[in-house]
Amino acid sequence: MKGIRKNRYLKAKYWLSGLILFSVIAxxxxxxSSGNLAQDEAKIRPAPIxxxxxxxxQGLKLEKWPKYTEEGHPLGLKPSPLNIFYIKNAHPxxxxxxxxxRLPTSYDLRCEGKLNPIRNQGRCGSCWAFAAYGSLESFLxxxxxWNFSEQNLxxxxxxxxxxxxxxxxxxxxxxxxxWSGPVKEEDDPYQYAYxxxxxxxxxxxxxxxxxxxxxxxxxxxLKLAVMKYGAVYTSMYFAGSCYNxxxxxxxxxxxxxxSHAVAIVGxxxxxxxxxxxxxxxxxxxxxxxxxxxxxxxxxxxxxxSYYDNYFGREWNAVLKAEPTSGxxxxxxxxxxxxxxxxxxxxxxxxxxxxxTASSNNPLIAVSFYAAGSSNSYEIYIYTDISDEQPRSGxxxxxxxxxxxxxGYFTIPLKVGVTLKEGQRFSVVLKLTTKNYKYPIPIEYxxxxxxxxxxxxxxQSFISSxxxxxxxxxxxxxxxxxxxxxxxxxxxxxxxLYPPANFKLERVENNFIxxxxxINRLGWKANPKNKIKIISYRLYRKPKExxxxxxRLLEELRPNVYSYDDRGLKKxxxxxxxxxxxxxxxxESDPVEVSN
Amino acid sequence: MIKKTIVGFIFLVFLASTxxxxxxxxxxxxxxxTVNDSDIKYIYGQGYIYFPFLNVNVSKAIxxxxxxxxxxxxxxxxxxxxxxxxxxxxxxxIFIGYQLRLKSFFPYLKIGCGYFAYKxxxxxxxxxxxxxxxxxxxxxxxxxxxxxxxxxxxxxxEVKYVPLRVQPYENRVDLGGIRYLIGFGFRFELK
Numbered sequence: 043m044k045g046i047r048k049n050r051y052l053k054a055k056y057w058l059s060g061l062i063l064f065s066v067i068a069x070x071x072x073x074x075s076s077g078n079l080a081q082d083e084a085k086i087r088p089a090p091i092x093x094x095x096x097x098x099x100q101g102l103k104l105e106k107w108p109k110y111t112e113e114g115h116p117l118g119l120k121p122s123p124l125n126i127f128y129i130k131n132a133h134p135x136x137x138x139x140x141x142x143x144r145l146p147t148s149y150d151l152r153c154e155g156k157l158n159p160i161r162n163q164g165r166c167g168s169c170w171a172f173a174a175y176g177s178l179e180s181f182l183x184x185x186x187x188w189n190f191s192e193q194n195l196x197x198x199x200x201x202x203x204x205x206x207x208x209x210x211x212x213x214x215x216x217x218x219x220x221w222s223g224p225v226k227e228e229d230d231p232y233q234y235a236y237x238x239x240x241x242x243x244x245x246x247x248x249x250x251x252x253x254x255x256x257x258x259x260x261x262x263x264l265k266l267a268v269m270k271y272g273a274v275y276t277s278m279y280f281a282g283s284c285y286n287x288x289x290x291x292x293x294x295x296x297x298x299x300x301s302h303a304v305a306i307v308g309x310x311x312x313x314x315x316x317x318x319x320x321x322x323x324x325x326x327x328x329x330x331x332x333x334x335x336x337x338x339x340x341x342x343x344x345x346x347s348y349y350d351n352y353f354g355r356e357w358n359a360v361l362k363a364e365p366t367s368g369x370x371x372x373x374x375x376x377x378x379x380x381x382x383x384x385x386x387x388x389x390x391x392x393x394x395x396x397x398t399a400s401s402n403n404p405l406i407a408v409s410f411y412a413a414g415s416s417n418s419y420e421i422y423i424y425t426d427i428s429d430e431q432p433r434s435g436x437x438x439x440x441x442x443x444x445x446x447x448x449g450y451f452t453i454p455l456k457v458g459v460t461l462k463e464g465q466r467f468s469v470v471l472k473l474t475t476k477n478y479k480y481p482i483p484i485e486y487x488x489x490x491x492x493x494x495x496x497x498x499x500x501q502s503f504i505s506s507x508x509x510x511x512x513x514x515x516x517x518x519x520x521x522x523x524x525x526x527x528x529x530x531x532x533x534x535x536x537x538l539y540p541p542a543n544f545k546l547e548r549v550e551n552n553f554i555x556x557x558x559x560i561n562r563l564g565w566k567a568n569p570k571n572k573i574k575i576i577s578y579r580l581y582r583k584p585k586e587x588x589x590x591x592x593r594l595l596e597e598l599r600p601n602v603y604s605y606d607d608r609g610l611k612k613x614x615x616x617x618x619x620x621x622x623x624x625x626x627x628x629e630s631d632p633v634e635v636s637n
Numbered sequence: 638m639i640k641k642t643i644v645g646f647i648f649l650v651f652l653a654s655t656x657x658x659x660x661x662x663x664x665x666x667x668x669x670x671t672v673n674d675s676d677i678k679y680i681y682g683q684g685y686i687y688f689p690f691l692n693v694n695v696s697k698a699i700x701x702x703x704x705x706x707x708x709x710x711x712x713x714x715x716x717x718x719x720x721x722x723x724x725x726x727x728x729x730x731i732f733i734g735y736q737l738r739l740k741s742f743f744p745y746l747k748i749g750c751g752y753f754a755y756k757x758x759x760x761x762x763x764x765x766x767x768x769x770x771x772x773x774x775x776x777x778x779x780x781x782x783x784x785x786x787x788x789x790x791x792x793x794x795e796v797k798y799v800p801l802r803v804q805p806y807e808n809r810v811d812l813g814g815i816r817y818l819i820g821f822g823f824r825f826e827l828k
Contacts, residue, residue, distance in 0.1 A: 551716045553759055554676045555769045556806035558716070609763035612807070 085506060086518065089383035089480035094121035094299060099490050108301050109167055109208075112282045115334050118167030119277050119303045120208035123381055123488055126254060126356055145265050150308035150329055152343070155184035156272045157307060160342030161192070162335035164232070166206035169303045171195045172333035173275045174214035176305035178224065178246065178361040180272030185544065185633055190224035193232045194240060198222050200378055202490050205234065211249075211275055211303070211359045215450055216379025218246035218361065219409065219530070221372055228589075244363035244631075245537070247409060247452035252358040258324070258349040264306055267360055273305035273331060275359040279352040289317035290340040291327065293347035300356055305331040313345055322349035359449075365631040368537025369407060373397040373469075375501050375526035376485035378492045380411040380450070382525075385480035386506035389414070393482050393527040394432030394470040394503045394511065403533035404458035405439075405467070409451060410529050411483035414475030417445040422470040423459045423531075432468040432503050432511055454536070461533060469531045472508060483528040484514070495524050502527040536572040538630040541565035541603075541620055546635040549606070559610040561637065563618055565603055574625045575600045582607065585615040585636050592619055661693045662702075662783075664822020666795060670709060671814040673800075681711035681724050688818055692734075700734040700745065706753075706816075721760040726801075726812055728753030730777055743791070744782040751777050753801055755812055767806060775801045775813070783822070794819045 098107055098121050110116055151157050158179045163172050171192040179188050196205040199213045200222075217223055225240040252267045252274055267274045277300040284294045291313070306328050313327035327345035330353075336342040346353045375395060385391055393410075408421050420442040427435035438459045445451055461467060475481040482504050487495035503511040504527060514522040544565045551558040567575065578598045583591035595618070596605060607616065617636035621629050667687040672678045686709050692702025707727045715722040732749025757769035781795030801813040 549717070551718070552676065552808075553716055553722075553757075553764060553767070554674070554680070555757060555803075555808055555810055556764070556767045557808065558764055 085386045086504075086512075087385055087387060087480070089385065090125050090127070091123050091382070092121055092125040095123045095491075097121075099488075107208075111280055115280075115282075115338075116163055116165050116167055116169065117280065117301045118163070118169040118171075118206075118208040119300050120170075120203065120210055121300065122210040122212045122357070123486075123491060124212060124357075124383070145262060145269070147311040148309060149265065149269060150310075151180065151268065151273060152307065152329075156180050157183065157331065158187070158189060160331070160336040161232075161333050163192070163333040166196070167208040168192055168196045168206060169333055170209040170211065170214060173303035173305045173331075174211060174218075174359070174361060175224065176331055176333070177271075177273045177275045177359065178218075178244075178363055180305070180307070181360065181362050182244075183272065185542070186540075186631070187634065188224070188243065189227040190243070191227045191230040191232070191240075193234070194223055194225045194230040194237065197230075197234070197236050198238075200494060202493050211251075211277075211357050212380055214275075214361070215246075215249045215359070216377065219249070219379055219450055220374060220377045221245060224363070242366060245366050245369060246361055246363050247369075247407075248362040248450060250360045250362070250447050250449040252360060253415060253448070254355045254358060255353075258322075261309065261326075261328075261348060261354075264328070264354055264358060265309055267358070268306055268308060271360040271362065273307050275303065275357075275361070276306050276330075276354050277303050277352070277356045277358075278330075278346065278350070278354075284319060285344075286317060286319040287339075290344040291317040291319070291347070292330075292344055292350070293318035293320055293322050294350050294352055295320055295322070296351055298352055298355075300352055304333070306354065306358070307331045307343065310345070313347075315347070317345070318347055322347045324349060328353065364537045365539055367628045367630055368534055369532035370403050370534035371401055372530060372532055373400075374530040375497060376495075376528040376530070378485045378495050380483040380485070380528050381488055381492045381495070382484050382486035383413060383480035384482040384484055384504065384522075385478075387479055388506065389476060389479055389481060390472065390474040391481045392470065392472050392505040392508040392511075393529055394468050394505075395527055395529045395531075396427060396429075396432060396466065396468045396500060396503070397531065399461040399463055399465040399467060399533070401463055401533065402461060403535075404460050405455065405531055405533050406458040406536065407452050407454045407532040408469055408471070408529070409453070409532070410471055410473070411450050412445050412473065412475060413448050413481065413483065414478045415446075415448060416476040417448070417481075418474045419443055419445065419453070420472040421453060421455075422468075422472075423455075424468045424470065425459065425461070425465060427466050427468045430500055430503070430511070430513060432470050433508065435466075435468070438467075452532070469529055470508070471529055484522065484525045485528055486522070487524045495526070497522075497524045497526045502529075535626060535628070537570075538573065538622060538624050538628050539568040539570045540630045540633040541578060541622055542568045544618075544620055544633045544635050546618065546637065548637060551608075557612070558608060559612055559614065561607040561610060561616060561618070563605045563607065563620070563635070565620055565633075567600075567603070568622065571622065571624070575622045576625050577623045578602065579621050579623060579629065580605055581619040581621075581632065582616050585617050587617075592617075597623075659694055659696070660824055660826040661691065662791070662822050662824050663689075663691050664791070664793065664820055665689045666793065666818035666820030667708070668816060668818035668820075670816045673811040673813050677724065677810070677812070680713040680715050680722070682713070683814075684709045684711050686816060686818075688816070688820070690822075692732075694736075697738055698735055700736055700747070701732070702734070702747075702749075703729065703731040705729045706751070715759060716761075718761070722757060724755070724757045726753055726755045728772075732777065732779070734779075741785040742782060743785070745780065747777075747779045749777040749779070751775050751799060751801075753799075753812070755801075755803060769805050771803060771805050773801060773803050775799060779816075781818070785824070789824050790821065791824060792819075792821050 619632035690704030734747030736745030779797035
């Protein structure tokens with residue numbers, strides 16, 4: 043009996059020892075993992091804030107910031123919290139001329155059909171909105187002519203400032219990237235009305251931030267951007283004392299603070315330096331498009347010296363747009379976009395957002411801000427994830443690539459990810475931003491700027507290594523409780539583009555005794571379309587009639603690229619629109635031509 | 638209206654002259670006509686015509702007559718779409734002339750007035766409203782000779798120029814041209 047008892051005692055002793063050992067090991071593992079988290083939390087660093095922005099916020103009550111020039115012209119550029127210092131002297135590949143490429147000594151978008159008529163911002167501090175749309179509308183021209191509503195942009199940007207209190211390019215980017223706009227000018231004309239529920243006519247999926255000039259002759263990046271995309275948004279300091287109204291020439295010798303936004307539309311390397319009020323060290327000037335009406339300057343345009351101390355030396359941007367027919371669902375938390383950056387003292391960081399599918403549309407693209415002059419990324423899509431674990435569940439897609447300029451980019455996935463309504467999925471991004479140790483773009487609620495930013499637990503996560511994650515809402519003692527990672531994703535189908543090179547030629551058909559007049563239309567298949575086109579729809583309206591007068595003229599087979607509108611009289615003129623229809627039954631945005 | 642009046646007047650003169658007729662000729666000439674308008678020439682080309690006529694000699698030198706030019710009815714492909722089309726130019730003519738009687742050789746010169754009908758049809762739905770179907774009076778100039786191989790039978794040849802400019806719509810078109818004719822006829826003596 044005693045032997046049996048002793049045996050039982052020994053077994054119990056071994057079990058107990060094992061249990062204690064297991065507990066110790068488990069505690070140790072837990073300790074280590076919590077230590078990792080703590081270490082991750084400790085390592086996080088926010089990017090330096092733009093001192094100009096801090097100065098502005100501090101000086102708000104004193105109203106030190108100029109609202110008008112001495113002559114009474116309205117300004118409107120306000121500093122962003124984002125600091126540009128790191129990108130100066132960076133020359134991204136995208137805006138570096140190849141050795142054989144020689145830029146012309148002069149270039150003017152006014153001669154290229156890439157500019158809309160000059161607009162007038164009135165007494166409102168909305169130059170930034172006009173400059174932003176100056177770039178966007180120019181990008182779409184000459185094939186598509188749009189007039190977007192600046193009023194809707196300044197009314198609905200969502201930031202703390204009122205409609206006429208100014209703004210910056212990041213406010214415009216945030217408004218456009220979240221699909222609040224652009225809406226058409228005729229839907230929301232330039233008069234305060236605060237119209238809501240208007241339809242965005244384009245999807246702005248890419249905004250390229252063209253690096254600032256590092257010195258007076260570092261102009262190739264801006265010049266290449268103008269030639270490649272059209273008008274470039276830029277900021278400047280404007281004062282009447284620096285402006286020679288005889289030659290419409292501007293040169294700011296000293297001031298390093300922005301107050302006005304315009305668009306660069308060309309340059310002239312031989313612009314005479316004596317035409318400026320104060321003679322700069324050398325010749326040459328950019329051609330800039332202002333928003334003070336066509337009675338100002340050279341029909342609304344003016345020349346800014348290459349030697350200007352601020353012009354083109356802050357954020358410059360090119361805004362690009364796509365048809366709205368592609369992406370149907372947008373998954374996002376960062377409605378106010380990029381306001382600050384975080385990093386782990388490294389050029390590389392991980393970030394993730396967890397979403398719930400709102401439809402069965404496949405996930406086909408991911409967008410984010412990349413701050414470096416060169417940025418490598420890895421995108422991971424996980425489906426059926428568990429809460430607060432961005433990389434749990436099933437890895438549905440992984441893609442990687444390189445971006446050769448800073449900006450807001452949308453990356454189409456090579457293969458879409460199937461989703462079911464209600465399904466939880468995560469978008470995980472590993473981003474490396476060259477020479478910049480704050481690769482995580484976040485929407486942060488800055489007081490007097492973006493204070494309406496809101497976030498909840500379980501939305502945005504960041505990590506230094508992709509394995510230990512911090513929820514932005516719950517970590518760092520709530521410092522980032524209302525911050526989200528700027529990482530959007532899109533569901534739907536590839537965008538559907540209108541036909542390319544839509545042209546109209548007036549042809550006379552000679553019947554000896556009389557002539558038949560023909561509007562001969564021609565177009566090409568748009569190479570950007572990745573989905574099968576089943577027809578082209580051609581619409582017509584009398585030239586002077588309103589938009590609503592368009593009527594379907596003909597639906598044409600997809601292999602037909604011309605149409606003769608016959609039987610016209612000598613004085614009979616029309617405008618035409620053509621759109622592509624794909625196998626999903628979607629109709630593209632139209633492109634328009636007229637006699 | 639003035640031209641129609643002139644044509645009517647000449648026709649009356651012709652009728653009156655038959656009272657004084659010493660003989661009259663009946664003949665049939667045929668030949669080819671040219672086209673002044675380069676577009677018509679390109680699309681329809683030149684064409685064969687016929688010209689039956691009756692003329693009265695009121696003296697040894699003066700002749701009055703009337704005839705009908707027919708036969709020019711052509712088809713072609715018109716316009717940048719090469720659509721089927723046809724053109725017809727025909728019409729009656731009265732004339733007055735002066736002729737010499739050199740034994741059996743009768744040279745003559747004539748001036749006349751034609752009233753030509755022209756009609757173009759184009760098989761195209763896009764130009765249905767354009768109807769080219771008009772008439773126009775014009776002067777004619779001709780010269781030739783007859784050779785009497787028998788007392789009542791002659792052979793003849795004639796060159797005739799007809800200017801005919803019309804403008805039914807915006808384009809002014811020259812339907813005129815030169816006719817080269819050859820033929821035969823009979824003479825009937827009345828006195």
